[in-house]
Amino acid sequence: MELVVFSLNYSSWSVRAWLALDHAGVPFQVRHIGGFVEEGWREKLLAISGAARVPVLLDGGLTLHESLAICEYVAERHPEAALWPQGARARARARAVSCEMMSGFHRVRQEMPMSLRGRAKGFAPSEQAQGELARIFQLWEEALDRSGGPFLFGAFGVADCMYMPVLSRLRTYGVGAPTGLQSYIDAMWGQPSVARWATLAQGEPAIPMYDGVLG
Ligand SMILES: N[C@@H](CCC(=O)N[C@@H](CS)C(=O)NCC(=O)O)C(=O)O
Numbered sequence: 001m002e003l004v005v006f007s008l009n010y011s012s013w014s015v016r017a018w019l020a021l022d023h024a025g026v027p028f029q030v031r032h033i034g035g036f037v038e039e040g041w042r043e044k045l046l047a048i049s050g051a052a053r054v055p056v057l058l059d060g061g062l063t064l065h066e067s068l069a070i071c072e073y074v075a076e077r078h079p080e081a082a083l084w085p086q087g088a089r090a091r092a093r094a095r096a097v098s099c100e101m102m103s104g105f106h107r108v109r110q111e112m113p114m115s116l117r118g119r120a121k122g123f124a125p126s127e128q129a130q131g132e133l134a135r136i137f138q139l140w141e142e143a144l145d146r147s148g149g150p151f152l153f154g155a156f157g158v159a160d161c162m163y164m165p166v167l168s169r170l171r172t173y174g175v176g177a178p179t180g181l182q183s184y185i186d187a188m189w190g191q192p193s194v195a196r197w198a199t200l201a202q203g204e205p206a207i208p209m210y211d212g213v214l215g
Contacts, residue, residue, distance in 0.1 A: 001028040003070075004048055004056040006035035008197060009204040012114040012165035015197060017055040017070040019161040022193040024074050024081035031058075037207055068102050071158045083161075085153035094152070094159045097139050101162040105132045112169040113213055116201040120214040123173040136166055137178055150187035164194060172214070 003021060005014035008030070021028050033044050035054065042052060049056045049065045057064040057073065064070055075083035084091045107129040112120075125133065143152040143159070152159045167188050170177060177185060188194055 001026060002031050002058040003028055004031045004033060004045070004054055004058065006033060006054050007204045007207065009116050009118075009201040010114060010207060010210045011035070011054060012109075012168075013053070013067045014055040015114070015165055015168075015201075016067040016161045017057065017074075019164060019193050019197060020071040020074045020083060020158060021057075022196060023156060023161070024078040024083065026074060026078065034205075034207075036209065068098055068158070068162070071098075071161060075158060082155050083157045085147070085155070085157060090147070090153055093143065093146075094157060097143065097152070098159050098162045100139065101166075105136065105166075108132045108136070108166070108169065112173045112175075113210060114165045114168055115172055115210060115214065116168050116198060118172045118211060118214045120173045123175075125173070125175060133175065136163070137181060140181055140184060141178070144181075144184055149184060151184070151191075156191050156193070160188065160191075164188060164197075 001021075003014070003017060005011055005018065008015060008018060018030070033041050033054065035041050035045070038044075045052050045054065048058070049063055051065040053065060055065070055067055055070060057070045064073055071083065075081065085094055107126060111125060111129050112123075140152060140163070147154040151157065152163070167185060169175070170185075189198075
């Protein structure tokens with residue numbers, strides 16, 4: 001099995017799929033395409049997937065794009081990893097907040113591009129981004145209140161994979177979260193797949209174009 005990515009330091013959608021695969025203990029290789037920097041990157045990606053976006057999962061004859069679809073596939077193939085919570089209601093809520101990440105929070109994504117190892121200077125989120133962050137904190141608090149933690153729906157799962165890049169952005173841009181969320185944030189940074197990702201991301205090639213936005 002292969003996961004096609006741009007960079008595990010900068011490509012937040014790739015990281016979401018990578019975390020689900022790693023947590024499920026799936027043996028897989030990572031194939032890098034230097035998106036926006038490597039000569040002919042778009043053609044190389046188009047030759048793999050008509051969507052021309054990463055991540056792409058290659059599993060035998062299956063070519064699968066969209067990070068959430070990849071997480072769903074991993075969850076279905078590896079039920080022992082319990083990537084979705086037990087119980088139809090909890091699973092429905094976990095899917096809803098995962099979809100909310102996929103389709104929303106555009107200002108946070110635009111103003112705070114992910115760089116796990118980057119540290120921004122003098123960053124202040126716009127009012128719109130602050131509003132989106134408040135909604136993210138609210139949904140984390142609600143999920144943790146119901147589940148009792150340590151992760152959004154109890155055990156580490158797809159919803160946590162979806163929001164890990166947000167935690168990374170909070171750290172990169174020096175944005176604080178409500179104190180009640182600190183134990184969730186600590187649990188996430190200490191989670192074994194997250195720790196492995198953080199190590200791998202440190203070794204990814206620098207892309208000056210992305211680092212430039214950090215100021
Ligand atoms: N909804 C897609 C988004 C994927 C996406 O936008 N990936 C970015 C890199 S993180 C990309 O491939 N961008 C290429 C482009 O914009 O041309 C997913 O969840 O996989």
